[in-house]
Amino acid sequence: MTGATQGGRAAEAARLATEAADCTRCPLHERATQVLFGEGRLDARLFLIGEQPGDQEDKQGHPFVGPAGHVLDRALAEAGVDRDHVYLTNAVKHFKWQARGKRRIHQRPNGSEIRACRHWLEAELALVRPRLVVLLGAVAGESVFGSRYRVGEHRGEPRDAAAGDWEGQVLGTIHPSSILRGPDEKARSDAYAGLVADLRAASAAVGSLPRSGWCAGGWVCTCNAWVVRGTMAGNRSPGCARWSRGVWSVQKATCRLGRAALVQASRRCGVADRPATAGRFRHLAFFYATPGGYATEIAEFLRAGLAAGEAGFVAVPPDGMALVKDALGADAAHVEFADMTELGRNPGRIIVRVSDFTSKHHGRPVRYVGEPVWASRGPAELREACLHESLINLAFADTSAQILCPYDTSALSADVVADATRTHPLLLSDGRLRTSPEYAVPFRIPANCSLPLPPPPPDAMPYTYRTDLSEVRTLVYKHARDAGLAAARANDLVLAVSEVAANTLRHTQSTGTLTIWYDDDEIVCEVHDEGVIADPLVGRRRPSPDADGGHGLWLVHQVCDLVELRSGDKGTTIRMHMTIEGGDEDALTSPGALSYDCRANPPRGRLVW
Amino acid sequence: MDLLTTSVTTPTAGSETFTLVELSGEADVTNSEMLREVLEAEVAKEPRTMVIDLSGLRFMDSSALHVVLRANRAMDRQGGVLALASPREPVAKMLRLTAADQLIPVYSSVSEATAG
Numbered sequence: 001m002t003g004a005t006q007g008g009r010a011a012e013a014a015r016l017a018t019e020a021a022d023c024t025r026c027p028l029h030e031r032a033t034q035v036l037f038g039e040g041r042l043d044a045r046l047f048l049i050g051e052q053p054g055d056q057e058d059k060q061g062h063p064f065v066g067p068a069g070h071v072l073d074r075a076l077a078e079a080g081v082d083r084d085h086v087y088l089t090n091a092v093k094h095f096k097w098q099a100r101g102k103r104r105i106h107q108r109p110n111g112s113e114i115r116a117c118r119h120w121l122e123a124e125l126a127l128v129r130p131r132l133v134v135l136l137g138a139v140a141g142e143s144v145f146g147s148r149y150r151v152g153e154h155r156g157e158p159r160d161a162a163a164g165d166w167e168g169q170v171l172g173t174i175h176p177s178s179i180l181r182g183p184d185e186k187a188r189s190d191a192y193a194g195l196v197a198d199l200r201a202a203s204a205a206v207g208s209l210p211r212s213g214w215c216a217g218g219w220v221c222t223c224n225a226w227v228v229r230g231t232m233a234g235n236r237s238p239g240c241a242r243w244s245r246g247v248w249s250v251q252k253a254t255c256r257l258g259r260a261a262l263v264q265a266s267r268r269c270g271v272a273d274r275p276a277t278a279g280r281f282r283h284l285a286f287f288y289a290t291p292g293g294y295a296t297e298i299a300e301f302l303r304a305g306l307a308a309g310e311a312g313f314v315a316v317p318p319d320g321m322a323l324v325k326d327a328l329g330a331d332a333a334h335v336e337f338a339d340m341t342e343l344g345r346n347p348g349r350i351i352v353r354v355s356d357f358t359s360k361h362h363g364r365p366v367r368y369v370g371e372p373v374w375a376s377r378g379p380a381e382l383r384e385a386c387l388h389e390s391l392i393n394l395a396f397a398d399t400s401a402q403i404l405c406p407y408d409t410s411a412l413s414a415d416v417v418a419d420a421t422r423t424h425p426l427l428l429s430d431g432r433l434r435t436s437p438e439y440a441v442p443f444r445i446p447a448n449c450s451l452p453l454p455p456p457p458p459d460a461m462p463y464t465y466r467t468d469l470s471e472v473r474t475l476v477y478k479h480a481r482d483a484g485l486a487a488a489r490a491n492d493l494v495l496a497v498s499e500v501a502a503n504t505l506r507h508t509q510s511t512g513t514l515t516i517w518y519d520d521d522e523i524v525c526e527v528h529d530e531g532v533i534a535d536p537l538v539g540r541r542r543p544s545p546d547a548d549g550g551h552g553l554w555l556v557h558q559v560c561d562l563v564e565l566r567s568g569d570k571g572t573t574i575r576m577h578m579t580i581e582g583g584d585e586d587a588l589t590s591p592g593a594l595s596y597d598c599r600a601n602p603p604r605g606r607l608v609w
Numbered sequence: 610m611d612l613l614t615t616s617v618t619t620p621t622a623g624s625e626t627f628t629l630v631e632l633s634g635e636a637d638v639t640n641s642e643m644l645r646e647v648l649e650a651e652v653a654k655e656p657r658t659m660v661i662d663l664s665g666l667r668f669m670d671s672s673a674l675h676v677v678l679r680a681n682r683a684m685d686r687q688g689g690v691l692a693l694a695s696p697r698e699p700v701a702k703m704l705r706l707t708a709a710d711q712l713i714p715v716y717s718s719v720s721e722a723t724a725g
Contacts (some may be wrong), residue, residue: 010681010712011690018657018688037686061686078714467639472610491699498670504637508671545708546678551671558706 009042009127011504016123020093026116028094028109033058034568038089038124041544045206046086047130048072049121049140055104058095063088065508068177073237075176075192083543087128092117092142094520095440114143122164131168131206131362132158134199137175142204147550156198158205162559169205173198280365280400283392284433286426287417289410291323297428298369299327301404306334306368309579313357315340315350316406322416324369341505344372346390347381348557351395351540358401365400373420375411380577381414381562386451389423394443395537422446427455445536453564456526462513465501472501472514482517484580492559496576497525504529518580521560526575533567613640614645619656622723627658629719633665636673644673648680657689660722664695674709681713690714693720 020035029035036053039062056066064072076083097104106332109117121143125133135141141149144163158169174195182188184425221342256384288294302312302324303457314324321339325332336357344350358366372385372394392403407420409429421427421438423446440446465472476497480490504512504527512529539553562577570608613634619626628651636644651659661677663669679688684691693715696704704710716722 008711010685011714014685014688014690017685020692022687034686056717469637469639470635473635488698492702494668495670495699495703498637498668502670502672505638543707545712548675548679551674551707555671555706559702596690 005085005606012127013042016120016127018121022441023093025119026027026094026113028092028096028113032071032094034421035063035093035122036061036095037061037093039063040083040089041085041546042087042128044128045131046081046126046202048086048088048134048136049130049143050088050090050136051139051177052090052092052109053095054177055095055097055105058104063090064176066178068175068581069178069382071176071195071290072191073253074197078196079203081199081203084547087130089121089124091121093120109139111147113141114139118143118163122166125163129166129168132202132204133161133168133170135170135172137173137178140175141187146578156201158201167223171205172204173202190344237601265434265556269456281398282402282426283396283424284402284404284426284428285420285436286404286428287404287420288406288411294406294408295323296318296430297329297330298324298404298406301369301402302328302335302367303331304525306331308365310365310367311357311361312336312367312369312466313354314338314369315343315353316369317341317374320371320406327444327519336542340371341374344370344385344388346370346557346560347372347385348563350388350539351391352542353393355404355541358399365402365493367402367404369406371406372410373405373407373416375408378380380564380575383449384562384564386416386419386423386446389420390445391537391540392424395540403448418446419446426507429506450566453566453573456515456524457517460515460517462504462528463580464511464513465504466511467505469498469501469505472497474603476516478525479516479518480578483523485578486581489539489578493523493525493576493578496556496560496563498529499555500527500574500576502595503531503552507531520580522577522579524577526573528571528573530570531567532572533565533572538565539563611640612637613644613670615644617647617651622720625657625723627660627723628656629662631662631665635668636666637668637670638672641672641676645676645679648676649683652680652683652687652689655687655689658692658723659684659689660692660719661695662694662719663700664697666697666700669696669700669703671703671707674703674707674719678709678712692716694719694722 017035017037020037023029023035032053036057040369050064050068050072053303054066054068054452055065057063057069062559065067073083074088092109092437094117095104096107096113098107098108107357133144138149138151141151141548144161149172151172153172155172158171161168161170173193176195179188179195181488219348237537286297288297302314305312314335316319316324317340321337324336338353343353350370354366354368354370357368372388373382373508376429377385389405396403405419405420405424410419418438422440424436425439427434427436433480463472463475473494476494478491480489480493501512501514504510508530510530515526516527519523533553539557541554543550545552556574556576560576561579564575564577566573611634613632613636616631616643618629618631621627630648630651632644648661659680677691681691691713693704693713695718698716700711704713704715711722712723
């Protein structure tokens with residue numbers, strides 16, 4: 001690994017910040033505490049420019065953390081934009097102020113100060129290369145368009161613009177601080193609604209932005225009266241988009257949150273409450289019995305999308321992929337393919353792959369053919385594939401994705417086909433499309449993939465842990481190697497179990513239990529504790545790399561071959577499976593459920609992590 | 610013996626002094642607070658360059674990663690550069706899967722991290 005490519009934008013951003021720290025291009029550096037550069041995703045599609053740091057920003061060293069920042073946070077959340085996915089900066093990087101008693105009163109930067117700082121703004125734009133820049137207020141507008149810019153100009157409408165080496169679109173709106181200066185409640189609330197509408201327009205112009213969370217109450221929400229309880233790691237503003245940072249749950253009760261979060265929650269839940277047939281999002285189960293019928297229908301579905309300028313993605317097992325490519329002929333070149341037996345080996349990894357495809361196409365409507373269910377899958381895999389199909393309705397409800405899921409009725413059991421009618425709002429068979437009467441509205445996860453898991457083998461002994469995580473890792477590694485797992489995959493399992501056990505420590509006051517068993521085909525580690533995980537999509541969406549949480553279960557899904565998670569009043573059980581492949585070297589012991597009591601007889605296996 | 614040990618030195622590379630934090634053992638949620646204190650104390654000294662040598666680290670979890678990411682943000686803010694050096698494969702894989710390696714440069718050795 002080399003730093004030049006790995007560090008890439010981060011290193012460049014660090015270099016810029018170092019350079020800017022000594023900036024003396026204008027006199028403002030004499031009185032401000034520090035140069036305040038922008039923050040956020042260095043690959044953000046949405047780039048917001050404010051005026052200059054305020055008193056709080058200057059002291060804390062982060063943009064938009066003062067009163068205007070709180071307004072912006074609320075407005076972003078209400079507009080469905082995750083602050084973690086945008087880049088936030090100011091036209092002028094130093095705080096300009098005037099002393100009034102002990103207070104430092106904001107002063108508007110003048111034209112030459114704005115021009116002097118444009119150098120840094122252009123460097124940030126060249127680094128992030130956003131698709132759309134939102135100009136918050138007149139100073140931001142002036143920094144891009146010069147002193148003739150007026151806030152009302154093209155407000156809320158994207159238009160082409162360039163600054164330095166960057167070219168893209170800009171959209172003008174008001175600065176959030178102007179809302180705080182409104183003369184009365186009515187004026188403030190109107191101005192705020194205008195800002196939210198403009199931010200929505202910005203979000204729509206760059207396509208649906210990735211979001212890090214989903215309102216857990218999505219399938220029971222009927223009104224705005226919600227309360228959020230539980231831990232919100234990071235302890236930042238309460239927007240729905242941030243609720244995924246930790247273990248939390250939502251229940252119907254008196255409102256204790258800011259209004260923005262409530263509107264957000266009910267809006268998203270509202271989407272999930274629809275049968276997902278009326279809007280653009282469509283999720284179809286396609287029942288087929290012959291290879292010919294399979295290929296023809298899928299090719300037709302994809303061609304209709306291509307003709308409408310939509311992006312196409314096909315993830316099916318290899319045999320099916322060959323059939324679809326044949327049927328598409330030359331059109332296959334315009335469609336992306338993936339082998340579902342690899343991509344969807346753990347069905348918990350599929351949603352993020354489809355989201356990645358959607359993001360790559362910048363808001364173009366997407367058609368996705370996904371076949372995560374095939375006859376040779378085992379019972380646990382089929383349960384998880386069914387759960388995944390169900391969660392698709394939550395994950396993509398507010399997108400315009402059209403998703404077609406083929407089911408081979410000639411090979412799958414009647415139970416599996418019946419599950420498909422519960423997880424898909426629409427059914428396609430014999431060329432006929434109909435609404436599924438079995439699909440639950442409001443959205444519910446089907447019972448047979450949310451019932452308690454079958455118990456572990458009776459002779460598998462649970463090991464109780466609290467802070468002895470190193471011991472937990474030693475155990476997992478030893479047994480994984482004994483079971484015949486290769487060293488690298490044993491380390492993967494160690495990471496997964498350790499992350500889950502760490503959650504016990506973080507989110508509960510009691511001990512957890514680890515149970516391990518294996519046979520010829522796989523090793524399973526089950527962790528149970530008293531914690532509750534309410535977000536049904538936990539670990540299935542990519543956390544922002546700089547997030548203060550949310551990486552644990554993401555890692556678990558990334559490294560394990562199958563993950564089963566059940567959470568409720570009785571606590572949380574997470575079962576992590578690793579397949580023992582023919583290629584995995586040196587199986588040492590005979591298979592069978594494993595009994596051990598580590599406290600009495602600690603394992604002495606050599607560790608080569 | 611402690612699960613995680615840290616050692617801080619200030620060697621020179623070329624004409625410049627940098628902060629070298631060497632970690633060994635296992636970094637997880639049980640010692641991430643200690644790691645945070647060590648890194649914060651070093652960041653507060655405002656070095657231009659800080660390198661965390663991971664070669665002695667057998668294991669690192671997401672709690673430890675968050676501490677490192679936080680130190681990276683603090684270094685960013687004060688115009689310094691944080692780099693990671695020589696992670697073993699399991700740790701390198703974790704950095705890749707979380708895309709932390711896109712935020713913090715990762716080098717195969719300390720000398721590579723401080724070159725140029």
